[in-house]
Amino acid sequence: MASAEEDGIKILSWNINGLKSKFKKQEVFDTFNEYDVVLLQETKIGKPDTGTKKKDDDDWKIIKKLSDEEYALEKLEDLEFNEDETQQETMYMTYFSSNSRGVAILINKPHTLLSAFSEGGDYAWVHVDIGNQKYTFVSVYCCGRDQNLICNVMLKIFYSFLTNAVDALNSRLVIGGDFNTTLDPKLDANKEIKAHSAGRARLTECMTITKLSDIWRKKNDSKRKYTYFHNNETKSRLDYVFMLKKDENYVINCDIHNEIKLSDHSPVSLTLKVNNAYTNPEE
DSSP: OOOOHOOEEEEEEEEEESSSSTTTTTHHHHHHOSSSSEEEEOOOOSOOOOOOOOOOTTTEEEEESSSSSSSEEGGGOOOOTTOOOOOOOEEEEOOEEEOOOOOOOEEOOOEEEEEEETTTTTTEEEEETTTTTEEEEEEEEESSSSSSSSHHHHHHHHHHHHHHHHHHEEEEEEEEEEEESSSSTTTTTTTTOOGGGHHHHHHHHHHHHTTTHHHHHHHHHHHHSEEETTTTTTTEOOOOEEEEEEGGGEEEEEEEEETSSSSOOOEEEEOOSOOOOOOOOOO
């Protein structure tokens, strides 16, 4: 597990393309253990999709690590938010469908859970305190059905701040996800993908309204690197880590890991400073 005190807090966002099928792969756990927080998309955990499942039916599960071999499973509505209780290694996941969608948030650091929310299999977030710093971690899988998804998520997060008395100004927001569109048609794909134009326009508009920053692009300006490869022909950057523009100074680095080949998507990593010292975002 990464040492946040020495190296900053290390975060990974990854479309895993089916988590259950990879549970037996040691490489998956080796990768998870290198990071303090892991945001997963397309976990495909849940009951078989019969077409009759309600969106909010058992859609949120919490797996707590009690010991090296023992875990506890809870529903969100049974969870008590206690600022004096420290959680250990915990995975917060949607329980939606074994066929598609689904997200999860794995926290490998001792933390205090302040609030949590999930709706369906498209997104989830947790407000936590790690080392006396508040964070909001969000995992999003935008499969194209809802082009307003990111704006809706942001509105609900801000509403949650207000209703749960979370200190929004001091909480660092990190959104990781697969948004199924390119932000820059020239830099984020090796050829034109016309189907992305509508989603791109809406996502860009939502980012402007909510003042979100594409952190990898911020750090890599005009560089080309892709997160999704289709039939060895189409290459595109569909997976992003977003933060509020006001928090860009806390970023140490942001990388795309094409060397990790356990999914059809490459993960994106982010390292943040854990103290109040700023990093010049222009460097």
